[in-house]
Amino acid sequence: MMQTAAVFTGAAIIKVDLPPPDAETLPGVPWGAVEAFPTPAYWTYQVIARRICGTPIRYRLGSTLAEEVAACLLGGHGIPAAVGVAAFQKLRSCGALQGTPTEAQIGELLSEPLDIDGRHIRYRFVRQKTRYLSAALARLSVEQPPLTSGRALRDWLIQLPGIGFKTASWVARNWLDADDVAILDIHILRAGALARFFDEDLSVERNYLELEERFLRFSKAIGVRASELDAVMWHEMMSSPRTITQLMGGKRKGVRPSETTMAPVSDLPLVRPRAHKGRSDPRQARLIE
Helix, strand or coil: CCEEEEEEECCEEEEEEECCCCCEEECCEECCCCCCCCCHHHHHHHHHHHHHHCCCCCCCCCCCHHHHHHHHHHCCCCCCHHHHHHHHHHHHHCCCCCCCCCHHHHHHHHHCCEEECCEEECCCCHHHHHHHHHHHHHHHHHCCCCCCCHHHHHHHHCCCCCCCHHHHHHHHHHHHCCCCCCCCCHHHHHHHHHHCCCCCCCCHHHHHHHHHHHHHHHHHHHCCCHHHHHHHHHHHHHCCHHHHHHHCCCCCCCCCCCHHHHCCHHHCCCCCCCECCCCCCCCCECCCC
């Protein structure tokens, strides 16, 4: 029996029908209950609801490819999203992302404290990121990278110092709105392990392309764009640290779920609904703590 969810937008109520919880998206990956976080049905509903309500997650950060590369290079592993964005905005506002700034110019700006919500925070890895960013901007100033597909751009970007598959995929997704790449950070890996379309024994260091292919197959199986799914998953997982820690058995690191979450996906604990700021009607629930 199909399961039904509703999207509230103004005076309209739009019904969304999804397969039964025990039906499979991929072999061994059941849809689960739409109201249970983080099942495949939950993710499908979130993407569709954002489309209907006109509240997609806008992920492009720069106005030029050079700026997008800078924004993604300055973020990533070990750097909170707010810190990476603040560093990018500071460099851009100071004109340091135009032309080919020297390492000294970039380093001087990154060494200054960043003002984030009234707090002064130091940017980490200044020397390393300065070197990588200077080299990337220099290369972009003399070469035109291929923009025919996300993978073509990624293949070009990973030749640059300090840019691996994840950062290159991040740039490609953001700049080209690409659906042929995936940005596999800890949040996406955990979402995949909890929904069972990722084997938690695989790692991005050794198995990035295999994990990416699984993610792309999963997005196709549930009928949503990979770029939208990646963005929604990242936003929801990043915004719910307490719920994720509970589902991971109290672990704040790693991607292996607790034993209790390895029961049928439809048995995952329900979380109380809360109005989502991005919805046009307060009755539209986010279904996540």
